[in-house]
Amino acid sequence: MALHIPKAPGVPQMLKEGARMYSGLEEAVFRNITACKQFAQSVRSAYGPNGMNKMIINHIEKQFITSDAGTIIRELDVEHPAAKLMVLASQMQDAEVGDGTNFVIVLSGALLESAEELLRLGVTTSEIAEGYEKALDKCLEILPELVCYEIKDCKSVEAVIKGIKPSIMSKQYGNEDFIAELVAKACVGILPEKTTFNVDNVRVCKILGAGLFQSEVLSGMVFKREVEGDITGASKAKVAIYSCPVDITQTETKGTVLIKTANELLNFSKGEESLLEKQIKEIADTGVKVVVAGAKFGDMALHFLNKYGLMAVRLNSKFDLRRLAKTVNGTVLPRLTTPTAQELGYCDTVKVDEVGDTRVVVFSMDSKESRISTIVIRGSTDNYMDDIERAIDDGVNAFKGMARDGRFVPGAGATEIYLAQKLLQYADTLPGLEQYAVRKFAIALEGIPRALAENTGSNATEVINNIYKAQKDDKNAGYDIESENNGVCNALEKGVLDLYILKYWGMKYAVGAATTILKVDQIIMAKRAGGPKPKAKGQDSDDES
Structure with missing residues (x-):
């Protein structure tokens, strides 16, 4: 017992x-x-x-x-x-x-x-x-x-540099003048008239190579990507943005089709082809020059995009899609439909550029209306560029605080x-x-x-x-x-x-x-919840590290 x-x-x-x-x-x-x-x-x-x-x-x-x-x-x-x-x-x-x-x-x-x-x-x-x-x-x-000290006018670059330099200095002592100028230009360029300043509107793009002093500010957005098709540039472009793949639409249900002759095979795929061509032609007819998608471009779709002279850009991140929509003032469409005039965005120039040996796609706005600016950071190692990014982040936050309350102690x-x-x-x-x-x-x-x-x-x-x-x-x-x-x-x-x-x-x-x-x-x-501990990955583990 x-x-x-x-x-x-x-x-x-x-x-x-x-x-x-x-x-x-x-x-x-x-x-x-x-x-x-x-x-x-x-x-x-x-x-x-x-x-x-x-x-x-x-x-x-x-x-x-x-x-x-x-x-x-x-x-x-x-x-x-x-x-x-x-x-x-x-x-x-x-x-x-x-x-x-x-x-x-x-x-x-x-x-x-x-x-x-x-x-x-x-x-x-x-x-x-x-x-x-x-x-x-x-x-x-x-x-x-x-x-x-108090900053009354947040549009003055000199005054802003004076305010944000100390917060950058505490991270990057010695480079504060150069970084503060970059941040001030990026922030002042997109400061809205009425609403509060949004920190996310200043993007950072890190490209290995050269040195910190080759960094620059662009109004618009820079993506470390190649274009998908053959068209590598467009100016005064209307932009259509999709969150879905640009490809032949997949049918809802799986079916089996018995094809007996070569003609039937040709006609079967022709229907899908002509539908896709019709969709892309309608998009091109609205005056669109650039198509941006958040998923893949099919080979067939790329063929028709090249045929109608449309530039194809793919972005993997949904945040980037959203930010780009904000930059070009367009709407992200969930299905491959023809965009209306209100849903289209506009960008002064879209081009493929080479920074160092990295190919980038640049959406740039020449007018003052850009809502997003990008600071392109150059540096020798990833860790170094990450640290510069943190200094920039502090500078941008200091600007946000300054726009809210310009007093300093x-x-x-x-x-x-x-x-x-x-x-x-x-x-x-x-x-x-x-x-x-x-x-x-x-x-x-x-x-x-x-x-x-x-x-x-x-x-x-x-x-x-x-x-x-x-x-x-x-x-x-x-x-x-x-x-x-x-x-x-x-x-x-x-x-x-x-x-x-x-x-x-x-x-x-x-x-x-x-x-x-x-x-x-x-x-x-309290006693910790039980349950088996996760298996530590050993040398003979099948999982890829």
Whole structure:
């Protein structure tokens, strides 16, 4: 007879065998803080223009070499529940502003590190969380005082370059002038009058070879493809776009046909041929010069397209089809029908070009009406071009933020030190235990210029003291990475600016993540779902890798 052993009392009694539970300061809170601290430290060394690159190999063994925190956290499959909260906060920052992901992680990591010291001194988590929230409110109240520059006209390329250069500088230090000019031209060229700016309207096409300085901006779209037929160019072209294959239509049901003579065989295929020719002739009669399809072109269809002088372009991606429809102002048709005048798109020139030794199809608009622009990036390796693309992405997002709110605050750690100084004065006015948390918040803010200084190889404590001294006369004083004057410079004169909304949302999300993690006092993990584990691919695996 099997003995029945009762489970241990408490929570394990309620849950399945194999469930785990951690509770209390030591097991839950400090554990979470340690995981978050380590995560923040690994991302922190990638912060700023002199940040180090990380080599990341994701779950499908694709390799990334980047210092962009957004990419690092996206490709690392973070499983720790508390560190995941930081990742989510950073992803929200990416969705809201498109930049400053690293700022969120570094700040929330610094806040948790400061909280750990307070917890060991006996301050409760709720008092720390309350103090942090008070400090955040105070920071958001002071932040408008720091606005030092504003872009009123987003159509001015010079003003836009000044605004987007700092965000590009933090990824591609040394190439920021050239890349900022590319991004500014691409964005200003397609800025709509009334509606908000859409980041997806700036496309990137990466072509191996040459160097970064051979990159260029085109109004319209560039595809790394060949044309399908013999026609390789068209100007002032009407464009028909289909999401279906351009081929003989397949019958719904399978049937068997008995053919006895050669004539019957000829007549059988002639019916299908003449139907396809009729469809393509009708398309050509509407004045169409270019046919774009999201699926294959049949051999027979290509023969008739060449016969009627139509250019055939195939795009594999449905997103590219949609974007092209937007560029040429046409409609994607689901069936091979004759398009109406409203469904046709228009493009000034469609041509096959050769960039390096790569053949590309270029849809370009000469008029100002283009809704999409493409930045063609040249570079020596794929990893390098991917990193340039991430810098461009940050620049485009900075432009989007600028179009929404053109205010800027000084960068280079000037904003953080100014806020820290004000918070230390504010802490003296508070009666309760929250004042300790507000002081620690000020120290956490120093973590941003500290990270910049450490990544550049300077003495961080000395740099921060110098900035505090310099800020008595000039609130725009920040850290100068090309340090000559005690490592201090005027961030506004140097052109190191941060978007107001970047700091605003960044602090909100960082504090939100930190206080949520602090308020966790128990971690209860249910037993994982069973089932067989996926078979690891061995040497003798039949599956192709």
